[in-house]
Amino acid sequence: MAVITEVPSPFCGVGTDDLSIQVDGIALKVVAYGCAVNTPAFEQAIGDSNPRLAGKSVSLEVAVTQAATLLAQTKQPVIGGCATDVHGMRALLSLADRCGAVIDNMGFNAARNNFLALQDSGWMNTTLAEVKNRCDLLLVVGTDLEAIVPRFFERYLWNEAMFLDDSRQRQVIYLGKPPSGNASTSPNGQKAQVLACDDSALPEVVGVLRALVKGQPIRADKAGGIAVADLQSIADKLKAAKYGVVTWGAGALGINSHAELIVQTVSEMIKDINKGTRCSGLPLAGKEGDLTANQVCGWTTGYPARVRFSKGYPEYDPYLYDTHRMLANGEADALVWVNAFNVKAVPPESELPTIVIGRSGMTFAKEPDVFIPVGTPGIDHAGHAYRTDNVVAIRLLKLRESGLPSTGEVLSAIEAEVQGVQHAN
Amino acid sequence: MLIKLTGGKVYDPASGVAGLIQNVYFKDGRIIDKPGDQPVDKEYDCHGKVVMSGAIDMHTHIGGGKGNIARTMLPEDHRQDPVPRTNITRSGNGHAMPSTYVTGYRYAEMGYTAGFEPAVLPINARQAHMEMADIPILDKGGYVMLGSDDYFLRMLTAKKDQKAINDYVAFTINAAKAIGVKVVNPGGINAFKFNQRKLDLDEQNVHYGVTPRQILQVLATAVKELGISHPLHVHGCNLGVPGNMQTTLDTIQGIGGLPLHLTHIQFHSYGTEGDFKFSSGAAQIAEAVNKNKNITIDVGQILFGQTVTASGDNMRQHANHKFANPNKWVVMDIECDAGCGVVPFKYQDQNFVNALQWAIGLETFLLVDDPWRIFLTTDHPNGAPFTSYPHLIRLLMDRTFRNEVLATIHPEAQKMTTLASINREYTLDEIAIMTRAGAAKLIGLKERGGLAPGYWADITIYTDNVNREAMFSKPDYVFKDGELVVVDGKVVKTKWGTTHIAKPNYDASVEKDLKDYFDRYLTMKLGNFKISDDEITEDERGSLTVHPTKTAI
Incomplete structure (x- = not known):
């Protein structure tokens, strides 16, 4: 019996590579840093x-x-x-x-939402280590992040950051789908701000948010049930952040036909924010x-x-x-x-x-x-x-x-x- | 099998042979001396033909994430150039950023037998090697990018000594399986992450307080002290900015005689004269290159038409996104390591700036005296796809043709270039230096880029033709490691080339600090970051060729 450390995982999508796995013949057991996605995938019997x-x-x-x-x-x-x-x-x-x-x-039906946006207008994106070390504001669009990537917050947010004095001060905002658990709550007790709306209202909501970022006047008071004033405050926070990150799970947006337009709207909004400060997208797709x-x-x-x-x-x-x-x-x-x-x-x-x-x-x-x-x-x-x-x-x-x-x-x-x-x- | 190439006109600058009628013999993949009475198994009649070693592209973006972003972003470009499979070749597509298989075939069909990816991000090096592993026929290798990675900048801020820097550089070359070191917009990719939008040679990174000049000095010193053959490969500050000629001249002056390779210098040779405040700085740059023997350059010639620019320089690519054609673009920050920017471009001969860029590149080629210190590149695909090399060679070798094209470009650009008054025509010997012997020497490839006994038999044979574009588009024969791979400009056999690397020595204690840094800040374990030999060789078609450095492991 041996324990192999620092094992990379192909299952969770984020390339977790700190797992310890005990090998007994052909039986595997995750003995450290397992999660709801990785542990059963590694431990699956051979058949x-x-x-x-x-x-x-x-x-x-x-x-x-x-x-x-x-x-x-x-x-x-x-x-x-x-x-x-x-x-x-x-x-x-x-x-x-x-x-x-x-x-x-x-x-690919999920990933297509990202690829069609890429092929039509492109984007400004970032990667996980930049999120970990630079992100001071995370906006999660239409996605229950911890259900897709259980260890996202633990590994990339509530963790030591090179460029933040106190990584626990990072702001987390959910737009659309609310979180299913408390992974997004900071170790200092600060809960994520949640502006919930139905999945089907997301196109309208991100459209209004993009307009607000551009400084376009919005006559309505509400969009998808969310007060425009609240969306304005998100727009302001994105522009005030030093390194905002907007993330979405391409598959989670799929209830809407042509969900690629949500990705495109968000990506074009990120480009607009970059006229003043830095902001990047983090599309989560694929495992x-x-x-x-x-x-x-x-x-x-x-x-x-x-x-x-x-x-x-x-x-x-x-x-x-x-x-x-x-x-x-x-x-x-x-x-x-x-x-x-x-x-x-x-x-x-x-x-x-x-x-x-x-x-x-x-x-x-x-x-x-x-x-x-x-x-x-x-x-x-x-x-x-x-x-x-x-x-x-x-x-x-x-x-x-x-x-x-x-x-x-x-x-x-x-x-x-x-x-x-x-x-x- | 003993093969004889009979009666060809041989250009082998590595041996000082310039156009002599000679026979060339090779056996088991290597060039050999004239054998005694051993029978020749196969003879190729090369009378009226030109014999050179296989060409080497020392700067071409053929492997790595930004190239694959460029590919997947441009389906409409691929649809213009589908490449069907044959009994011996795979399907794919071409034009601006061809698929990997097509890249290998088309290079070989122009007589090239090696290509080097100049922008290997350490964290993306696996991808670069995996893509290059799917490029048939060619040998390949890469220069690993440093200078905007936070680990390195932290070292500078902490005033680590040169020895510590050298160890880190050597570690990274080994971990990424590279043969050289590149720096892109020194510190600028990092500065962009702190929302700096430009970074001059003496401007400080707002977080680290480090300047590009310091970065260049420290990295160029490391490369020299480690005995890496290829000088520090520099994509300088202010790419594409009118007036950046002065930055380039300051870079040359400021490096104090250390070896430096300034890449795609055309994009860094702009003045601010004239009605449009955009002018050629090629004469001043060429003068500085001619004077400073420590400097080598490649040109990064632009040629007219659709292409896509893919660069590690996210700061400058972001600034240039407004020229995107078609209007879509990608900019990325990557892993506290580097970044990238992908912007499609359509260079137009009736656009003043594009037309003058074209002339500036050609002026640079023609005004730099020493062909051993200048290299033929379009910075594929940034200035033009590599498939335009034969056209570029004709522009260099044929003054009449060059002036015919010059007469068709934007009239104001014609007035702003001295090109018409330059009589120089490149010779075949000079082309062979730039694309063969000089490139092999610059990269430090032993036993490649020449035809002397002991060299690998990478050989290209052309029919001599006054139309140099036609000549260089369609070699009669190309041999790779002694095997016939191309006949009449078409692939007849495929094989796999090797990956050229260097293994400079370093103090293993460097990994202690790095491990701590990776554990605290990065998203991968240090042990999983390092690329092992078997990752290149396990599929039984890849191989590693280690070239000497002063401090090899």
């Missing part, structure tokens, strides 16, 4: 490690051959999930390029490989996600190449589902030939044609993953000897066999 064809146990070689045989007969398969490490994504993109597939990562998929897809194809290779070159459409939409409209002729992180993230139901490359222990209502259990990056093999701020890549460690193959190894083996079949034809 059946044999590949299956329609529920029947087979060798890895047989499963790989069957997957390749299925894929070689397709014209436009869709590869969904895409939840793996950098090397797994490299192999996935290589296979997609060869097969003329469409690729789509799981969290379990979402941002990793976007990054690797970005440098390999030029596009962040939802790329189609069936014309021989990458084409991007953030709406059309949605796995669920393609399956529903009969636009795909096979489904490959990749998720090396989460046994509960099973593929959407489909009558199409289905190949699942999934975290060992994944179970299905309907057995796929091919299921190949793989190891989890950061547990069963080394790898790389991106953090939510999209700048820092963390080095994932191998913690145990499970014998499970990596996503990259399995997808590369499938591609090699597809190539063999293509050449034979």
Whole structure:
């Protein structure tokens, strides 16, 4: 039995890397700095490690051959999930390029709210260490932060800061969704200011806030149920702060259609604030490989996600190449589902030939044609993953000897066999 | 396999060979002496052709987060230039910020065999290496960025001695797997986080009380004392600001003879003369470069058309966002380490400022005497995409062509440049120095950038053509490590290049302070920050090549 310290996590999105994990054979136990997200994800038991064809146990070689045989007969398969490490994504993109597939990562409907804003007008953003050391005012828009990132406040706010005399004096303001717990309460007892409104009122509220920051006159007294005078006080605080940070969870805004306009409005407001003082956005999106998929897809194809290779070159459409939409409209002729992180993230139901490359222990209502259990990056093999701020890549460690193959190894083996079949034809 | 290149005109400035008809032999990836009676396995007829070593781009943004922001921000640019897959190459797309695979193919198809990313943020170094690991054919490497990181500035404020600074610099080069050190807007990226909007050479950071001049002095000294071959790589203060020529001249004067590489100097060579208060400072800058042998420069030529600027200089990029075309832009503060700014640009020949920028770059090329101290860059993609190099080479080698283009730019810009009166035409030997031997020497690459026995067989063969753009666009053959990778300007085989690094020695006790700093202030453990060798090599296609420093580990 050994305890490994300073273990980085691919699960929580913020790249926590202070975990201590006890390894006993193939059993893991988080013994320090666990949280509601990381602890169960690391401790998940390994489950059946044999590949299956329609529920029947087979060798890895047989499963790989069957997957390749299925894929070689397709014209436009869709590869969904895409939840793996950098090397797994490299192999996935290589296979997609060869097969003329469409690729789509799981969290993209949420991340799209950020990417569409980026692609239309851009933003001024910051990263976690800047928040920790510089942020004197945190505005949380439409998001229950501690539900997404349980240790956010502990690690990045109520903690030593290089440029603040007393980090407990930082102001926290919630706009929209109120916090579900007390993580945002300062160690000195100061509670976060909460200006609550329905999620559906958020577009109106951020629109008015942006106008107030710009000094535009607002005739109404209220916006989304919030007094305009209260919004004015937020605008004033943002302009008075030395280093304000505005954060949002892209997925939390999704109840609104075109939630990217909320992101855009907030981002343009931040640009306006920077005419006088400093202020930055901190989009929180992506865990379990979402941002990793976007990054690797970005440098390999030029596009962040939802790329189609069936014309021989990458084409991007953030709406059309949605796995669920393609399956529903009969636009795909096979489904490959990749998720090396989460046994509960099973593929959407489909009558199409289905190949699942999934975290060992994944179970299905309907057995796929091919299921190949793989190891989890950061547990069963080394790898790389991106953090939510999209700048820092963390080095994932191998913690145990499970014998499970990596996503990259399995997808590369499938591609090699597809190539063999293509050449034979 | 023994390969012979027969009868080509060889330009190998590293060996002092300038246009001699010579045979070149190589075997098992390396150039060899003329073998005795050993049979030649394959012979290439190179009569009428020009033989050079593979070209080396010593400053090109090919790896790292800001490049990927630029890519993902500009889908409309990619849609103009899709690149289909072939039996041997991957698909992707090109233009301003090409995908990684296309970057490798297109460089190789122009006869380049190595490229160096000049702005590797320590905290983003993993990404830089991961992207470069997906660039086929080319060798690569990076210069790690220091000078705006809070740890370094705290050291200066605390008056740590030069030895302590040297240890920190050496530690960072090792941790980030770099081959050199760069400073971008010295201290300015940091000052922007404290809401300073400009920072002159002698202006203090409001928090640390440190000036850019001090930062340059301390870092240039560290690089020299550690014996890093590549001089401190400097993106100076006041990029793009009219009148910044004086800042650049002061930077050269103030460094007291220490080796300094001033990068994309075109963006730092502006005067304030004329009706538009914008003029060329190229003559003064070139004079200073000619006089000060410790100075090397690359130009950062702009060429007309759409591109995107991606820089660590968030302060200046923020100031320039009003020129964004299309109108979208990103500025980031990053991890108490550095920052970045990504602003799309469309350089237009009928825009006075852009037209004069074009002329200033060319004046600089033509007025600096020593081709061993000036390098051919567009600061890809900031001045223009790297794919415009053959056009740039023609502008340098063909005065008639240059003057034809000059006659088409903004008329007021024509009046403000001396370009028409400069007769110089670069020779093939000088091009080979700038893009091969000189670049390898500057970076400190051993056994690259030349054709002497023992060198790696990175070789490019062109058909001699008075139209130099056509000639340099389409080499007949390119060999990488002795393997034929390009024929008639098209990739015929792909392989993986190596990653060039330096490993300067340092006192391990430096990690004690750093560990405490990381634990208190940063969001990653020091042990997880350092990039291990296996991160580069574990996929079985990457490799590390360590180049000597005075104090190597």
